Amino acid sequence: MVSLYDELGGAPAIEAAVDIFYRKVLSDDHISRFFEGVDMERQAAKQKGFLTMVTGGPNSYTGKDMRVGHAHLLKLGLDDSHVDAVVGHLGDTLRELGVNDERIAQVAAIANSVRDDVLGRSPQASA
């Protein structure tokens, strides 16, 4: 099966998607504080890596990268609600790009699979 990454159009499409996604994230008061003081372009490159990963593109992030990368944000109060917000914006971005709900659900599942890494938790049994 073709990956969503390829279906969307590969790297150039992800370029366009990052702008849309990152704009939604920065405009969300619930999560924007976690992006304070971060160089915008460097952050956008990380969002690009994240979008590439969740759409099945060439491997970029590992669970360890997500764990290490978000560790300093736990002190600032990073929790499930913030991860929910990001996954929501991801879905909205893909919807804007014409992706169907079934594919969006698959992507959300991939994003959620790194939730415990992002939040520095050991893997939990589903509630």
Added chain:
Amino acid sequence: MPVLHHGDLHVAVEPGETALDALLRGGVAVPNSCRAGACQSCRLRASAGAPPAASQVGLKETLRQRGHFLACLCRPEEDLTIAVGEDPPQDATVVSITDLGADVVRLRLRPASPLAYRAGQFVTLLRPDGLARSYSLASVPDPDDDILELHVRVLPHGRMSGWIAKDLRAGARVQVRGPEGDCFYTASAPEQAIVLIGTGTGLAPLYGIARDALRQGHRGPITLLHGAVTPAGLYLVDVLQDMSREHDNFHYLRCALHGDPAEGLEIGGIEAVAARHFPKLAGHRVVICGDPDRVAALRKQSFLRGARMSEILADAFVTAPPPPAV
């Protein structure tokens, strides 16, 4: 097999290898992480040779034009020289030092050999004793005129700016290194609306870029917004007003944080003034130069108002700290 030149290292790229593979094999510690063109840790610049387009995917146009590429995506088709360290400086003669008002002097220099630069880039000025400061170029490359123009804000304890304003004379010798910088006009979209926003001497590169765009036949609207703390901090006002009368598609706006509003002068923070004039920036190119805090805030604001990340160019002017009190 293409050869990569990196300082004293010359390594042939073997079949199936990327530039990253070859350089790592040659012992160069190129930063890298994803090996997939996503993280951009492995971005390098080719000072000679053309990197393949496939290795430039995801980079801004200005970076592509300067030969930047991602080593992990690069399968070179020809020899490449990787830019390492600084260019050697060259001699330059002072042509004139002119007071522009607002504590800004215009320094005109003639380099020993014409500098290949793009309007908006910057050079590093070297004093005979080795003191170095970077200044943006306000001039536009011209085959008939090799003069470089810099705008220097004279700071109260500025070692370089004080020397330029008080001690430097026409005919004196200095050195310049460069050019460097990725803030310049590219002619790929002649109908695009361009917004140029600068604080203080951030005006210098924007003045160059505006003239460069017009000279290259840019047809879309070009709006330049210059901001200062007080109205006295604005300079080149008459020149820019003349330019806007001469060119239908060039518009000049100015603002000051404090002071009395006047004809054509708005009072307010530059972000607020920019937000009023440019509420929607989708499809625009935005170039932002000057004070680092203002530049960061304007970049974010421009992005949130719809400008694509790849269409926002920014150059933050960092001031050297004053010498320690003795």
